[in-house]
Every structure is written in C-alpha cells, then in structure tokens.
Amino acid sequence: MTSNESKSTTGDLLLEMRGLRIEGQSDEVWQEIVKGIDLKLHRGEVLGLIGESGAGKSTIGLAAMGFARPGCRISGGEILFDGRDLMQVSENERRKLRGVRIAYVAQSAAAAFNPAHKLIEQFSETPTEHGVRSRSEADADAKDLYRRLQLPDPENIGYRYPHQVSGGQLQRAMTAMAMACRPDLLIFDEPTTALDVTTQIEVLVTIRDIVKQFNTAAIYITHDLAVVAQMADRIMVLRFGELVEESDTRSMLSDPKMDYTKSLWAVRSHRKEVEPPTKTDTPIVKVDHVSASYGVVPVLKDISFEIHKGYTVAVVGESGSGKSTAARVITGLLPPRQGQVYYEGEALPADYRKRTKNQLRQAQMIYQMPDTAVNPRQRIRDVIGRPLSFYLGYSGAEREKRVRELLDLIELDPDQFIDRYPGELSGGQKQRICIARALAAEPKFIICDEVTSALDQLVAEGILKLLDRLQREFDLSYMFITHDLATVKAIADEIVVMYQGQIVEQGAKTEIITPPHHEYTELLLSSVPEMDPDWLDTVLKERAHAHELYEKFHAES
Amino acid sequence: MNAILKMVLQRLGLGALTLIVVSIIISIGVELLPGDLAQEILGQAATPETVAQFRKEVGLDKPAYVRYFLWLGGIFQGDFGTSLANQLEISQLIGKRLQNTLFLASLAALIAVPLSLLLGVLAALYRNGIYDRAVNAITLTSISVPEFFFAYVLIIILAVNLGWFPSLSNVSTDMPLWERVYKTFLPALTLTLVVVAHMMRMTRAAIINLLASPYIEMANLKGIRKFRIIVHHALPNAWAPIINVIVFNLAYLVVGVVVVEVVFVYPGLGQLMVDSVQVRDIPVVQACSLIFAATYILLNLTADILAILTNPRLLHPK
Numbered sequence: 001m002t003s004n005e006s007k008s009t010t011g012d013l014l015l016e017m018r019g020l021r022i023e024g025q026s027d028e029v030w031q032e033i034v035k036g037i038d039l040k041l042h043r044g045e046v047l048g049l050i051g052e053s054g055a056g057k058s059t060i061g062l063a064a065m066g067f068a069r070p071g072c073r074i075s076g077g078e079i080l081f082d083g084r085d086l087m088q089v090s091e092n093e094r095r096k097l098r099g100v101r102i103a104y105v106a107q108s109a110a111a112a113f114n115p116a117h118k119l120i121e122q123f124s125e126t127p128t129e130h131g132v133r134s135r136s137e138a139d140a141d142a143k144d145l146y147r148r149l150q151l152p153d154p155e156n157i158g159y160r161y162p163h164q165v166s167g168g169q170l171q172r173a174m175t176a177m178a179m180a181c182r183p184d185l186l187i188f189d190e191p192t193t194a195l196d197v198t199t200q201i202e203v204l205v206t207i208r209d210i211v212k213q214f215n216t217a218a219i220y221i222t223h224d225l226a227v228v229a230q231m232a233d234r235i236m237v238l239r240f241g242e243l244v245e246e247s248d249t250r251s252m253l254s255d256p257k258m259d260y261t262k263s264l265w266a267v268r269s270h271r272k273e274v275e276p277p278t279k280t281d282t283p284i285v286k287v288d289h290v291s292a293s294y295g296v297v298p299v300l301k302d303i304s305f306e307i308h309k310g311y312t313v314a315v316v317g318e319s320g321s322g323k324s325t326a327a328r329v330i331t332g333l334l335p336p337r338q339g340q341v342y343y344e345g346e347a348l349p350a351d352y353r354k355r356t357k358n359q360l361r362q363a364q365m366i367y368q369m370p371d372t373a374v375n376p377r378q379r380i381r382d383v384i385g386r387p388l389s390f391y392l393g394y395s396g397a398e399r400e401k402r403v404r405e406l407l408d409l410i411e412l413d414p415d416q417f418i419d420r421y422p423g424e425l426s427g428g429q430k431q432r433i434c435i436a437r438a439l440a441a442e443p444k445f446i447i448c449d450e451v452t453s454a455l456d457q458l459v460a461e462g463i464l465k466l467l468d469r470l471q472r473e474f475d476l477s478y479m480f481i482t483h484d485l486a487t488v489k490a491i492a493d494e495i496v497v498m499y500q501g502q503i504v505e506q507g508a509k510t511e512i513i514t515p516p517h518h519e520y521t522e523l524l525l526s527s528v529p530e531m532d533p534d535w536l537d538t539v540l541k542e543r544a545h546a547h548e549l550y551e552k553f554h555a556e557s
Numbered sequence: 558m559n560a561i562l563k564m565v566l567q568r569l570g571l572g573a574l575t576l577i578v579v580s581i582i583i584s585i586g587v588e589l590l591p592g593d594l595a596q597e598i599l600g601q602a603a604t605p606e607t608v609a610q611f612r613k614e615v616g617l618d619k620p621a622y623v624r625y626f627l628w629l630g631g632i633f634q635g636d637f638g639t640s641l642a643n644q645l646e647i648s649q650l651i652g653k654r655l656q657n658t659l660f661l662a663s664l665a666a667l668i669a670v671p672l673s674l675l676l677g678v679l680a681a682l683y684r685n686g687i688y689d690r691a692v693n694a695i696t697l698t699s700i701s702v703p704e705f706f707f708a709y710v711l712i713i714i715l716a717v718n719l720g721w722f723p724s725l726s727n728v729s730t731d732m733p734l735w736e737r738v739y740k741t742f743l744p745a746l747t748l749t750l751v752v753v754a755h756m757m758r759m760t761r762a763a764i765i766n767l768l769a770s771p772y773i774e775m776a777n778l779k780g781i782r783k784f785r786i787i788v789h790h791a792l793p794n795a796w797a798p799i800i801n802v803i804v805f806n807l808a809y810l811v812v813g814v815v816v817v818e819v820v821f822v823y824p825g826l827g828q829l830m831v832d833s834v835q836v837r838d839i840p841v842v843q844a845c846s847l848i849f850a851a852t853y854i855l856l857n858l859t860a861d862i863l864a865i866l867t868n869p870r871l872l873h874p875k
Contacts, residue, residue, distance in 0.1 A: 065778060070769070098780035111771040116793035116869055126779045161869045177779075 011043035014082060014184055014217050015064055021076035022059050022068060022241075034059055034241040036077070043184065044215040048232030048249070050222060050264075052456035053427075056241040057221045061187045064219060065102045066094040082184070099126040103178035105207075107190040109170035113162035120158025123177045132181050145176040148213065149206045167319075168199035175207055179214065186211065186218040192227060196318035196483055197527040198553070204230055204529075204536060223456060225264060226529035229253055230536040237261050249533050263458065265531070272468055276493040277310040277475075282345040284309050284445050284477045285330060285363070290339030292329050299325045300336070301501045307445065312471065312478040314488040314509075316524065317498035323481045326498070327447045330479070331363055343445075361391040364438035368450035370430035374422045380407070380433055381418045387440040406436040410466060428459035435466065439474075447479045452487055464491055485528045489513065497521050499553065520553060561871070565862055572854045579850040580632075584625045587839050615641065628843070637844040642836045647844050651826065653730050655848065658825035660728075661818075662810035664741050665748035669810075670803055673753045677760025677799075682787050684765055696754030708747045708820040715743060726821040744821045748814060752806040759802040763795035770794075796867035804860035811856075812849040 022034035034056040041047050049057040059072060066086035068074050079086040081102065086094055098104075103126075106112035114122060123145075124138035133141065139158070146154035149172040162170060171191055178186055191207065192200040208231060211218050220231045228235060228249075235252045237244040237260070245258045256262050283306035292300040300322045307313045315323045328334040330341050332352030341348045343362060349355050364387075367373040374383050384403045388394040394402055404414035410432040422430055431451060438446050448467065452460035468491060470476060482488060488495060488509075495512040497505045497520065505518040512521060526539055599611055612618045616627065631638055637647035676696070680689045699707070716724035726740045764787060767773060776790045815827035822828075826845055833841035865871050 062778075067778060069774070095780045095782070098778050100780060104775070104778040106771055106775055108771060112775040114772040114776070114790050114794070116790075125781065129779075129781055129785070161873050163870050164873060 011045060011217075013040060014043045014045075015039070015041040016080040017060075017063070017077060018080070019077040020060065020063060020074070020079065022056070022063060023073050023075045024059075025071045025073075030073070030075075032075070032241065033072070034063070037238075037241070037243060039236065041185070041217055041219065043217050045234065046211060046218045046220055046232045048220045048222070048228035048235040049238060050225060050228050050235060051238035051244075052223060052458060054240065055238040057238050058189050059241075060238070061189050061219055061221045062104075064185065064187055065098050065104060067098070096130065099183075100130050100132060100181040101183050102185045102187065103181070103183040104187045105171075105174050105178045105189065105191045108194050109174045109191075110162065110167060110194075112174060113170060115162055118159055118161055119165065119173050119177075123158065123173075123180055126177065126180045130181065138180065141180065142176065145179055145210075146173065148210060149173075149176050150202075151176075166199075168195055168203055171195060171203050172206055175203075175210060179210060179216075182214060182216075184217060186216050188218060188220045188222075188231075190222050193222065193224070197485065197529075198318060198523055200227075200529070201527045201536070201539070205540065207231070208536070224529065225253075226531045226535070229531055229533045230529060237264070253531055253533065272312070272491050272493075274472060276308075276312075279308045279311075283307055283342075284311075284344060285479070286342040286345075287326065287330065288340045288342060290326070290329055290336045290341065292325060292334055292336040294325075294334075299501050300329065302339070303498075303501075303503050304339075305496050305503065305506055307477050307479055309444070309477055310471065310475050311493045312480055312491055313494045313496060314480045314482060314492035315496045315498060316482060316485060316488055318483060318524075320500070321498040322501040323483075323498055324449055325501075327365070327449055327479065327481060330447065331365060332360075357391060361441045362443050363445045363447065364441050364443040365447045365449065366431070366434050366438050366451045369454055370427060370434050371422075371454075373434055374430060374437075376422050378421070379418070380420055380422070380425075383422070383433060384436050384440050387437060391441045402440070406440055409439065409470070410436045412436075426459075427455050428462060431455060431459075431463055432466065435463075435470070439470065443476070445477045445479070447481070449481045450483070451480075453482065453484060460487070467491070485525060497524065523553060560874070561862075561865065564865065568858050568861060572858050575854050576847075576851055577629075579854075580629060580847055581625070583843055583846045583850075584621070584628070587843060588621050590839075628840075632847070638840040640833075640838055640841050642833070642838040642841070647841055650841065651829070651844055651848065654824060654826045654829045656730055657728060657823065658811060658814065658818075658827065660737065661741050661744055661748070661814065661823060661825060662807065664738065664745040665752070665810050666807055668745060669749040669752050669806070670756065672749065673756035673803075674760055674799075676753070677757040678764065678787055678792065680757065680761040681764035681768075681791070682784060684761070689761075692757065696757055699750040700754035703816075704747055704751045705816050705820050707750050708744070708817055711743055711747055712820075715746075724821070726823040728824065741823070744814075744817050744823050747817050747820075748810055752809060756799070756802055756806055760795070760799050763798045764791045767791045767794055793867070797864040800863045800867070801860050804856045804863075808853045808856045811852045 017037055017039040020034055020037045020039070021032060023030040024033040025031075037056075037060060039047070039060070049060060051057050059069070062069065063074055063079060064081070066074075066079060066081075066089075074087060077087075081097065086097075113119065120139055120142050123142040124133075124135055127133035127138040127141070128135050142158050143154050146157055151157050151169055151172055157165065157169070157173070165173065175191070188207065192203050195203060204227065210216075220228060222228050232249050234246070234248045236246045237252075237258070239260055245252070245256065245261050252261070253265075256265055285307040287303060287305050289302050289304050290300055291298065291302050303322070303326060305313065315326060317323050325334060329336050332348065332350065332355055335350035341350075343359065348359060352360065378386075381400070381403055384406055385394070385399050388399050388402055403418060407414040407417055412429060412432055417425075417429075422433065425433065434451075451467075452463055455463065464487065467478065471478065480488075480491060492509045495506065495509050496503055497512065497518065499520050504520045505512060513525065515522075517525065526542070529535060532538075599608060603611075609618075616624060619627075628638065635648060637651065639645065640647055640650055676692055680692050683689050712724045715722050722743045723740055724743070726744055728737050728740045732740075768791060773786060773790055776786045781790070812827075814825060815831055817823070818825040818828040819831060826848065830842060830845040832838075833845070
C-alpha cells in the first residue's frame with residue numbers, strides 16, 4: 001500500500017465523533033465504557049481501532065452506525081455522519097442509513113448469517129428492503145461481488161445456506177453483503193479473528209481490494225496489530241474506553257509514543273530462554289501409530305510422536321486438522337481405532353474409564369475457554385480443592401493450605417481469591433485457576449488446548465510466562481495445541497505440524513521454522529501476519545504461488 | 558431427503574411400539590378396576606349360574622393375557638369388540654363420535670393457532686410494553702380459570718343473553734357444514750381460550766430468546782424494519798419449540814375436551830368415554846383410551862418431524 005500517506009489526507013470528512021460517551025449497564029448500574037472519544041474519518045480512508053477486550057472498540061464501531069447494543073446507551077457527544085448528527089435524527093432515519101450508507105461486517109460470519117435463509121437472499125434483502133435495487137438487479141450484483149471477492153462458483157454459491165459454506169468464504173460473502181448498497185462507510189469488527197491464518201490472509205487480501213476498488217471508507221476493528229498494520233491508513237489505540245494514541249500506521253509501528261502502545265508492540269517478542277533438558281530414553285508420552293475416527297469419519301490417520309520430560313511440544317494446524325482429537329486420544333476420551341498411547345513406556349488403556357486414578361492424575365488438561373471449563377457455582381477453593389481430594393486424598397486444613405500454595409504459585413493472592421466464584425474473575429484469572437487445578441493433581445504432563453486463544457495478547461503473554469516458569473520449577477512436559485504460530489515460536493521446543501489428520505512434519509523448533517519446509521508448513525508460516533505494513537504485499541509477491549498453495553490445501557472446503 | 562425418510566420410518570416404528578406398551582397398560586389398568594364386571598352388569602339379583610354364563614359369553618373366564626391378545630388381534634383387524642352396554646359394534650359407535658371430536662378440535666385449532674401466533678409475534682415485537690403486558694395478563698387469566706367456568710360464562714353471555722349461538726351443541730355428521738360450524742362454535746371458543754395462552758407465550762418466548770443472536774443484530778445493522786426482523790429473521794428459527802407447544806395443545810384439543818363436551822352436550826369421544834365409565838362398559842373405555850393414546854403419539858411424531866423439517870441444516874445437508 002504505497003498510497004498510505006496520501007490517502008489519509010485526501011477526501012472530505014465523512015464521519016466525525018466529538019466527545020462520544022457510551023454507558024453500559026451492569027448490575028442495574030450504568031457505567032461509562034467509552035469516555036469521550038474524538039474520531040475523524042475521511043472518504044476512502046481506512047481507520048484501524050485497536051485495543052484489548054473491554055477497550056470499547058466494537059462499541060465505538062457500532063456507534064458509528066448510531067447503534068448501541070442492548071444494555072448500552074450513547075450518553076453524550078455527537079456522531080456526525082456526512083454532516084448529520086446521528087443522535088439528533090429519529091430512529092427511523094438512522095435505520096434508513098444502516099445497510100445503505102453505513103454497513104457492518106461482523107466477527108463471526110457463521111453466527112451473523114441467518115441460518116434459515118440462503119446467502120443471496122440475505123444479500124439482496126438490504127437493497128430490496130431499502131428500495132435501492134430490485135430483487136433481480138440485486139441478485140445479479142451479488143454474483144458480481146462474489147466474483148470480485150474471489151468466491152468459488154460465484155454464480156451458484158449464493159444459493160447455498162450459511163452452514164454449507166466454509167468460514168473464510170462466509171466472511172467474504174458477508175463483506176459482499178455489506179457492499180450491497182455501495183455504502184460510504186464500512187465497519188469491520190474483527191472480521192478475520194475467527195479464521196485460520198491461511199484463510200485469514202485470503203480474506204484480508206480480498207477485503208483490502210474491494211475497499212480500494214470502491215474507494216469505501218472503513219473502520220477496521222481488531223486486537224491483532226499485525227493485521228491492522230496491513231489494512232489501516234491510520235491507527236487509534238484504545239484502552240478502557242479512552243484514546244491512548246493516534247497516528248498514521250507507519251509512524252505508529254515504527255515509533256509508538258505511549259508506554260501502553262509499546263507494551264502491546266512488545267508482546268510478540270517473548271521467547272523461551274532456557275534450552276530443554278537432554279532427552280531421556282523413555283518419553284513421558286508416546287503416541288504410536290494412532291488412528292481414530294468419529295463414527296465413520298476418520299480424523300487421525302496413523303500419527304506418531306513423542307513428548308519428552310521437560311519439553312514443550314507444540315501441535316499446530318488449522319481447525320479440523322485433528323490436533324484436539326489427538327489430545328482426546330491421549331486422555332482416553334476417544335479410544336483410538338488403531339495404535340497405542342504409552343505413558344513412561346507403559347501402555348495406557350484406551351478408555352479413560354479403564355485407567356487407574358494414578359494414570360489419570362499424570363495427564364491433566366487446560367482448555368481454551370476458561371469460562372466454560374470451571375463450574376460457575378463452585379468457589380475457587382472447591383475448584384482447586386477437588387482434584388486435591390480426589391487424586392491425593394487431601395482434606396480439611398491440609399487441603400486449605402495446599403489450595404493457598406497453588407494460588408500463590410499462579411500469582412493470585414489467596415486471601416483475595418479463595419472465596420470467590422469464577423464469574424467474578426477476568427478471563428486471564430480464570431485461566432490461571434484452570435492451571436492451578438491442573439497442577440493440583442501433581443501431574444508430569446499437561447495438555448494445553450489453545451489456552452491463550454481466547455485471551456488478549458498482554459494477558460496471554462502473562463499465561464505463557466507462567467506456564468514457562470512452572471515448567472522449569474516442576475519439570476513439566478506440555479503438549480501445546482494451537483493454531484497461533486506466534487505462540488509456537490515463543491514457547492515450543494518441538495513442533496508437530498498436522499494437516500487433515502496426518503502429521504506432515506515434526507522436529508525441533510529451529511528445524512521446523514527454518515527453511516526448507518514442507519509445503520504446508522511453509523504456507524502456515526508465511527501466512528502469519530507480521531508487524532510490517534508492507535508484509536501483505538511482500539508475501540503476496542514472494543508467494544507467487546501462494547494462492548495455488550492455498551487452493552491445494554483447501555480444495556475440499 | 559433419504560435420511561429424513563429413514564427418520565420418519567424410525568419414528569413411526571417407535572410410535573407403534575409405544576402404542577403396544579400403552580395398550581398393555583390400559584389392559585392392566587382395566588384388570589385392576591375393583592368389582593366384577595359380570596356382577597356389576599347383571600346386578601345383585603343375578604344367580605351364580607347366570608353370572609358364570611355371562612362371563613363365558615363375553616370371554617371373561619379366559620386368563621387376562623389371552624383376553625389381551627384376543628383384543629389386540631381384533632384391533633389389528635379393525636374390530637374393537639362389542640359394547641357391553643348396548644351390544645353395538647364399538648368401531649361403529651366410536652366412528653361418528655371420533656369424527657365429531659376431530660371436527661371440534663380442528664375448528665378450535667383453526668381459530669387458536671393463527672391467533673396465538675399473531676398475538677405472540679406482536680407481543681415479541683412490542684415486548685415489555687402495555688400491549689405485551691395486557692396480552693400476557695389476559696391469556697394467563699384464561700389459562701388459570703377452569704374451562705367449564707368459561708363455558709358457562711360464554712353460554713350465559715352469548716347463548717342466553719345475546720342469543721347468538723345455541724347453548725347445546727347437538728351436532729351430527731350429516732348436518733350441512735355451516736350449521737355444524739355454527740353449533741360447534743361455543744365449545745370451540747371455550748377451547749381456544751384455554752389453549753391460546755400456552756402457544757402465544759411460547760411463540761413470544763421463542764422469538765425473544767433469539768433476539769440476542771448475532772444474526773438479529775446483523776439484520777438490525779442492515780436497517781431492516783422491526784416487524785420484518787421478527788417475522789423473517791427470528792420466527793423461522795423459532796419454529797421447533799413453537800411447533801412442539803402447538804402440537805401439544807392440539808393433542809389436548811382431542812384428548813382433553815371431556816369437560817367441554819359434557820358442558821355443551823357435544824356428542825364427542827370424551828363424552829362417550831365418560832358415559833361408558835359410568836356404566837362400566839369396559840371395551841368401549843379401552844378403545845377410547847387407545848384412540849386417545851394413538852392421537853397423542855401421532856401428533857408428537859408430527860411435531861418431531863416438523864421441527865426437523867424447519868431446520869435448514871437437516872433439510873439441506875452439506
């Protein structure tokens with residue numbers, strides 16, 4: 001994007017927010033969640049809003065449409081769209097702008113498309129309901145936009161239902177739907193967050209192209225700096241509903257002024273410092289020629305890998321590659337069709353119900369969603385205390401003491417947390433509780449299933465550091481399942497790359513991430529966005545065959 | 558489509574099995590009734606010889622399981638046996654009554670289902686407003702008051718005071734349709750008042766339940782009108798629970814109308830059953846019970862199938 005600098009200055013003012021204040025209701029009390037934001041956006045300009053969850057970026061994005069989610073209200077300030085204050089016009093006036101002049105692209109296309117209607121019906125609904133185009137014109141236009149967004153079979157894909165189309169394609173179909181009335185302003189609310197890296201890059205390219213083609217102004221909301229660097233001309237960093245810093249993309253990346261921005265930028269620099277210990281003869285866990293299936297659908301095809309004492313083995317791959325299924329086989333939740341899992345050289349029964357308590361104790365799990373992984377009706381004392389009594393027979397004062405020790409270990413103050421319910425904790429704190437619960441069983445081996453993907457980068461960073469420290473203190477082995485290659489680079493000793501139920505490559509980290517790679521590994525690695533505004537262009541140039549590679553590995557979806 | 562056909566057949570099989578189980582339960586229940594049937598029918602004055610003779614005639618001397626299988630075998634051939642009270646073929650006796658009952662149920666359903674859907678959609682649209690509260694209060698009252706009370710109130714107002722409708726619904730199958738509708742109107746209205754609340758509240762709840770979905774927010778952000786959002790975006794996804802409640806109420810309209818039939822002297826199946834219980838005409842009671850059970854099972858089956866058919870994921874697999 002060579003036009004970065006020039007574009008931000010050209011064009012008339014399209015959207016201006018002055019002192020925008022938004023309140024959210026929690027427990028019957030209104031609290032300010034956006035605290036006086038000033039924002040300007042010119043025609044044809046792409047503005048990036050970045051921040052962690054709770055920064056108010058989505059709320060601001062929706063406010064640009066004069067919309068507040070239920071439980072929120074715009075309490076002050078002006079929202080001038082094309083010279084009109086959206087807060088002063090009637091709800092009906094605002095409704096007439098939505099979809100026509102300002103359109104929205106949501107985070108999860110799978111959830112934002114109505115499951116009951118075909119894609120093209122949902123596309124044409126906006127122009128026909130607003131009287132912009134007739135149904136047949138709109139349908140023809142849909143096919144044209146599907147083609148521009150490089151959807152496969154643009155003539156017919158619209159006649160499918162949302163569940164019949166893959167995630168990356170749905171996201172593009174939603175971008176097409178947002179373009180249906182050729183709006184002046186598009187709001188992208190984390191449009192690629194739910195996608196795999198290799199799919200993300202395809203969606204980013206098409207979104208960027210379509211915005212350029214129609215010279216549409218856009219607000220691009222994300223928590224991913226590397227992504228926003230590719231998309232935006234100008235970036236606003238937000239925290240707790242306030243502006244931290246604002247400048248054009250290049251200077252924001254090269255020269256952040258505020259400490260908070262710098263800390264965000266530094267997140268991806270974490271690296272595991274200590275070299276792993278030398279390997280012993282018997283690995284902690286050995287997965288030997290395992291095949292598994294759900295019903296008749298094969299999900300694992302003859303996979304073998306080992307995890308040694310004190311090692312972190314990252315299992316990477318896109319969704320559907322069988323990473324989590326491998327974990328289910330190891331824990332005995334899904335008995336394999338063929339093959340065997342060994343723990344310290346001893347064959348484990350395939351079904352967890354046939355394993356001894358001691359065998360169960362040795363392998364613990366930490367899950368992706370800490371919200372759903374802890375019982376909301378139990379106090380922290382009982383969440384952590386349960387494995388203590390169950391596996392190790394602790395009770396009474398002894399158990400209490402141990403729970404407190406564990407809380408200390410995960411850097412949460414026991415006096416403050418032991419009596420609380422999970423609902424009172426933040427996402428990062430809950431994940432720490434899950435770690436403490438896993439540690440309570442005194443295992444040698446922990447499976448971490450996407451443990452940081454639901455967390456903000458700074459929080460995730462803290463969790464990774466904690467896991468790192470615990471590994472050194474207790475000589476733990478981790479199986480680290482993730483689709484996030486930045487995390488892999490940060491913490492792995494060894495990497496297992498999975499694709500469609502098979503292991504395409506495995507070995508020491510340095511070996512895997514330095515070329516030459518297996519083709520699929522290369523596709524994965526080169527798809528991880530970097531904090532360089534020219535990355536997308538560069539990678540597209542470098543990978544002249546990138547698209548063919550992508551097509552090759554996504555032929556089925 | 559094949560998967561759906563397979564499922565329908567599976568459910569039908571399961572329904573048949575349930576019906577067999579129900580028939581066993583009915584037989585056991587009848588067996589457990591106190592008193593001796595022959596004694597009861599012939600009266601205190603009957604000599605032991607006549608009683609024995611009667612028992613032999615109607616097959617009561619055979620063991621219970623033999624009687625059960627004879628009964629079941631007869632049903633498979635369309636023979637429900639003969640009534641003890643008046644020696645008529647039960648299938649004949651029931652035939653007209655069943656038609657009447659179904660007629661009343663259909664008429665009530667024809668009024669109640671569209672009405673409750675409409676009320677429910679409007680309540681969801683104007684949720685928490687005055688309309689919503691009023692509709693909720695009225696329908697709640699109507700479901701809380703016993704149906705015979707409503708029946709009498711309607712009779713007093715619409716039949717006695719205003720004289721618009723007859724208070725007795727003595728219909729017959731050979732009446733002209735319009736007259737039948739006219740005579741059936743009051744019981745149908747009573748039933749409507751009883752079932753509307755349940756269906757309307759479920760429609761409202763099922764729709765409101767979906768209003769927090771991302772695709773509803775998306776529709777809002779596309780600038781779609783509120784009414785269209787409710788009808789076009791929420792309702793199609795709310796069918797499964799709504800259909801279940803509708804069918805549940807339809808089943809009630811067929812099997813639960815005894816009281817209303819008695820009040821309006823409507824010649825339906827429920828009335829027949831009550832009469833038969835009074836005179837201990839056990840074969841008729843058994844046949845009625847079985848028909849009620851079959852209706853219930855069949856309607857629930859329909860609900861399951863409809864719920865699946867309204868789910869695009871199942872109707873249009875990948």
